[in-house]
Amino acid sequence: xxxxxxxxxxxxxxxxxxxxxxxxxxxxxxxxxxxxxxxxxxxxxxxxxxxxxxxxxxxxxxxxxxxxxxxxxxxxxxxxxxxxxxxxxxxxxxxxxxxxxxxxxxxxxxxxxxxxxxxxxxxxxxxxxxxxxxxxxxxxxxxxxxxxxxxxxxxxxxxxxxxxxxxxxxxxxxxxxxxxxxxxxxxxxxxxxxxxxxxxxxxxxxxxxxxxxxxxxxxxxxxxxxxxxxxxxxxxxxxxxxxxxxxxxxxxxxxxxxxxxxxxxxxxxxxxxxxxxxxxxxxxxxxxxxxxxxxxxxxxxxxxxxxxxxxxxxxxxxxxxxxxxxxx
Numbered sequence: 001x002x003x004x005x006x007x008x009x010x011x012x013x014x015x016x017x018x019x020x021x022x023x024x025x026x027x028x029x030x031x032x033x034x035x036x037x038x039x040x041x042x043x044x045x046x047x048x049x050x051x052x053x054x055x056x057x058x059x060x061x062x063x064x065x066x067x068x069x070x071x072x073x074x075x076x077x078x079x080x081x082x083x084x085x086x087x088x089x090x091x092x093x094x095x096x097x098x099x100x101x102x103x104x105x106x107x108x109x110x111x112x113x114x115x116x117x118x119x120x121x122x123x124x125x126x127x128x129x130x131x132x133x134x135x136x137x138x139x140x141x142x143x144x145x146x147x148x149x150x151x152x153x154x155x156x157x158x159x160x161x162x163x164x165x166x167x168x169x170x171x172x173x174x175x176x177x178x179x180x181x182x183x184x185x186x187x188x189x190x191x192x193x194x195x196x197x198x199x200x201x202x203x204x205x206x207x208x209x210x211x212x213x214x215x216x217x218x219x220x221x222x223x224x225x226x227x228x229x230x231x232x233x234x235x236x237x238x239x240x241x242x243x244x245x246x247x248x249x250x251x252x253x254x255x256x257x258x259x260x261x262x263x264x265x266x267x268x269x270x271x272x273x274x275x276x277x278x279x280x281x282x283x284x285x286x287x288x289x290x291x292x293x294x295x296x297x298x299x300x301x302x303x304x305x306x307x308x309x310x311x312x313x314x315x316x317x318x319x320x321x322x323x324x325x326x327x328x
Contacts, residue, residue, distance in 0.1 A: 005142040005149045007113040008328045009179040010233035011276040015325040016080040018138055019071040020105045020310075022064045024086050025050040028101025028127040033193040033225055035314050047100045062309040063105075067320060070283075070305055074321075077277050082324075084134040091133050098126035098159055104134070106315040107322040109226075111135050112172035114185060115210060118143065119203065120153035124169045124194055139324055152206055154199060170199035173226030173319060176217075179236055183212045184253035188219045188227025218247040223267050228318060232272030234260070234295055235279055242267040260294050270307065273316025275323075277303075283317050 027050055030042045045053045050060060074081045084104045092102050110131040112119050118139055123129050143149040157167030174188035174195040185207065187200045197216055204214035223230045223245035230245035238258040243250070245267070250259070262271045271291050275283045284292045286304035295302050305317055 005113075005139070005146040005325060006116045006328070007177065007323055007326045008115055009177055009236070009326065010323075011179070011235050011279050013278045013327040014074075014077075014079050014276070014323065015327065016082075016142075017074055017324055018082040018084060018107050018135065018322040019074065020067055020107050020320040021083050022050075022060045022067065022103075022105065024092075024102060024104070025060070026092070026100070026102040027053065028103070028125070029099045031099070031125045031127075033125055035224075037312070038314060042101075050103075059309065059312075063313070066306050066308075066310050067105075070307070070317065070320060073283065073303065073305060077281070079277070082138050084131075085137070087130065087134070091130050094130040094133075095126040095159075101127040102130065103127075104131060105310070105313055106173075106319040107131065107135055108319050109172035111139065111322065112175045113139075113323065114175070114177060114207065114212070116146070116148050116150055117207065117210070118149070118151045119170070119172075119175075119206075120151070121170045121172050122154040122157055122168060122199065123171055124196075126159075128171075135322060138322075142324065154202055168199035168202045169194065169196040170203060171195050171226060173228045173315075175203075176227055176231055176233070178253050179233070181236070182253060183210075185212055185214045186217050186227065186231075186251055186253065187214060188230075189216045190219050190221065190225070193221065193225050213253075215251055215253065217251050219245050220247055223264065224270070224314060228273055229270070229316075230267055230272060232274050232318065234274060234276070234282060234300065235298070238298065240272045240274070240291065242272070258298075260291075262291065266291060270311045270316025270319075273318040275317050275321050285311065285317060287311075 027045045071081045154170040171194045176186040178184040200216040230242040232240045241259045281301045285307040287308045292302045
């Protein structure tokens with residue numbers, strides 16, 4: 001069933017997305033959530049346009065080329081594609097007293113759509129909270145056209161230099177929608193890097209009246225940030241998984257699923273951060289041929305996407321894709 005607005009799973013026919021961009025990247029202040037290479041970059045060049053950092057012009061060109069290729073692949077496959085507009089000066093300065101910087105590489109995270117609900121997230125890294133502004137504009141016409149659509153924002157946390165402070169944290173990359181036949185939502189918990197138990201509790205209360213069951217999934221720090229760095233849907237009741245990342249083992253809603261184990265190296269190379277075009281077609285990072293082979297064995301049409309340059313910045317294909325509409 002086609003819909004004007006909403007996302008009920010990660011495998012229904014994909015209709016409309018926004019894809020990230022390198023435009024206007026300013027190196028953020030240090031955060032312990034970043035991988036070591038990015039931590040070193042932030043310590044040395046905080047507040048500088050990344051294009052002005054020696055050695056990064058070529059890297060950014062490669063990243064933008066991969067993002068443009070991803071956008072063109074979606075268009076070729078019949079998906080409507082948007083790109084986030086540049087920040088205004090005021091938006092760029094938003095929360096800069098807490099953390100400098102600006103980027104829009106990974107537009108999936110700021111707003112996560114669950115069913116008919118657009119959930120505006122609350123990041124542990126203050127620099128990322130400004131990303132919501134251009135994305136609001138992209139989904140506003142879809143929401144206005146659908147009387148059932150709803151918008152909610154996770155409560156803002158208390159300000160504290162370095163990204164701490166009391167209050168819930170909820171980051172889109174931690175949210176895993178189990179699918180049409182269940183109302184289960186899994187949310188990763190990492191009290192040092194991303195979503196918090198308080199954020200999971202808020203989401204569960206908000207979605208309760210729609211019948212959703214929200215379960216927190218504590219994750220370890222050895223795998224990439226976010227639950228979707230360790231778990232990625234590749235069809236109804238089928239997923240890639242890096243098991244050691246899940247502190248409490250396999251969550252109950254997944255215990256009857258077909259789970260395809262991946263290595264830590266594959267997780268760090270953004271293996272689980274895939275995007276399905278429909279139940280038979282999937283985009284896979286080209287640098288992970290073993291995963292592509294495993295999915296082909298399950299009769300999926302695998303489309304390899306060059307993404308090694310983008311992945312260097314700690315995000316995959318799904319992170320770079322804001323899913324705005326899917327068929328239920």
